[in-house]
Amino acid sequence: MRSTGPLAVLAASALALTLAGCSGDGGGELTYEDSPLNKYLSAAYGGDLSPEEQQKKFDEQQRQQEELMAECMAEQGFEYKPNVNNGGMVFSEEDGTWEPDKKEWVEKYGYGIVNNPFMSEETQQSGEEYVDPNQEYLDSLSESERNAFYETAYGVPPTEEEMGEDGGYEYNWEDAGCQGWAQHELQGDDPWQSDEFADLRDKMYALWETSQSSPEFKKLNADWSKCMAEAGEPGFDLQTDAQQSISDAQNEIYESAYGDGTTEVDPETVVDPSDSPEMKELGEKEIALALVDLGCRQKTNYTEESLKIQFAIEEEFVRDNKAELEAFKAAAEQNN
Numbered sequence: 001m002r003s004t005g006p007l008a009v010l011a012a013s014a015l016a017l018t019l020a021g022c023s024g025d026g027g028g029e030l031t032y033e034d035s036p037l038n039k040y041l042s043a044a045y046g047g048d049l050s051p052e053e054q055q056k057k058f059d060e061q062q063r064q065q066e067e068l069m070a071e072c073m074a075e076q077g078f079e080y081k082p083n084v085n086n087g088g089m090v091f092s093e094e095d096g097t098w099e100p101d102k103k104e105w106v107e108k109y110g111y112g113i114v115n116n117p118f119m120s121e122e123t124q125q126s127g128e129e130y131v132d133p134n135q136e137y138l139d140s141l142s143e144s145e146r147n148a149f150y151e152t153a154y155g156v157p158p159t160e161e162e163m164g165e166d167g168g169y170e171y172n173w174e175d176a177g178c179q180g181w182a183q184h185e186l187q188g189d190d191p192w193q194s195d196e197f198a199d200l201r202d203k204m205y206a207l208w209e210t211s212q213s214s215p216e217f218k219k220l221n222a223d224w225s226k227c228m229a230e231a232g233e234p235g236f237d238l239q240t241d242a243q244q245s246i247s248d249a250q251n252e253i254y255e256s257a258y259g260d261g262t263t264e265v266d267p268e269t270v271v272d273p274s275d276s277p278e279m280k281e282l283g284e285k286e287i288a289l290a291l292v293d294l295g296c297r298q299k300t301n302y303t304e305e306s307l308k309i310q311f312a313i314e315e316e317f318v319r320d321n322k323a324e325l326e327a328f329k330a331a332a333e334q335n336n
Helices: 007-021 038-044 051-075 103-109 117-126 135-139 143-154 177-187 195-213 215-230 239-258 277-300 302-335
Strands: none
Touching: 038 302, 051 143, 051 177, 103 117, 103 277, 143 177, 195 215, 195 302, 215 239, 215 277, 215 302, 239 277, 277 302
16 A cells, blocks of 8 residues: 655654664764754654654554545545554664664664565564455456545655656645545644745755765765775765665566556566565675675774764754754644
8 A cells, every 4th residue: 555644754754764774883872863953853753752652642643544534535435444554653662673783683684675674573473464454445446446546545646757856746735635634634734844944944955965975974985985895895985875776676676577657567467576586686685785884884983973974064053043943843842
């Protein structure tokens, strides 16, 4: 099931995900939670709550949203069973399943792309494959009716032109079907998308896009790149390029099976590429590359140094935009 959510959560958590993705040596004292911007952005996604409180809040919002969505779909003439087990977020600080700084973890999962530890645990815990409660109804519809169902539920997907070359498409709940309406009913207007914070939004995106081009980051990435080349993995200029190469290769495997979206493919005629020899080979390549990457991150103290650089950039940004950040934080807290 396709799911489209507001950019607020994505924007607010982008920094945290970026910094967490930089982790490598496991010995540094800094974490993304030390980010000068985190205390402002965390207000948009409940970062001040414990994992248990976040999970409880998310589960309740998910339940209410799915019930509203069912009402909306019924008004449009479609059946829809609330789906509260559709791969939503899981908040936990105890499972320890995402440990890309540890060699034992990397030896098993690499970057966690082909062999995702969360998917593995979910399968083991449930003991069965995920079943969409609406699948039987969807199977009873014709192709045109199914298309109408999805468009009513989630809106019409943006075209390549609307997405833009930089992926700068901006979410609008009014274009996101019943799901967008249900989210808006529960959450109200998203302060991140409001005109009041348009200038802050633009400056924040610019900060995320340009921070990696700072002289300090260039030097750190150059040291890492040199290490990678000496270890037999040349061609990566940025630390994130190595992981991205695996993600791109995985996308190519899926596209060869399902197409690139320009032509319709009957999924029942496609053999799941997840279990293909090509995917297995990519998984082995991922682990080998990730192990070299881990070694070079440890050698260059990449995590600690990258966080120091990032936080220095953020501190300057906070000084220059403190009033706007305080206003956004207040609006986000009120919206929650």
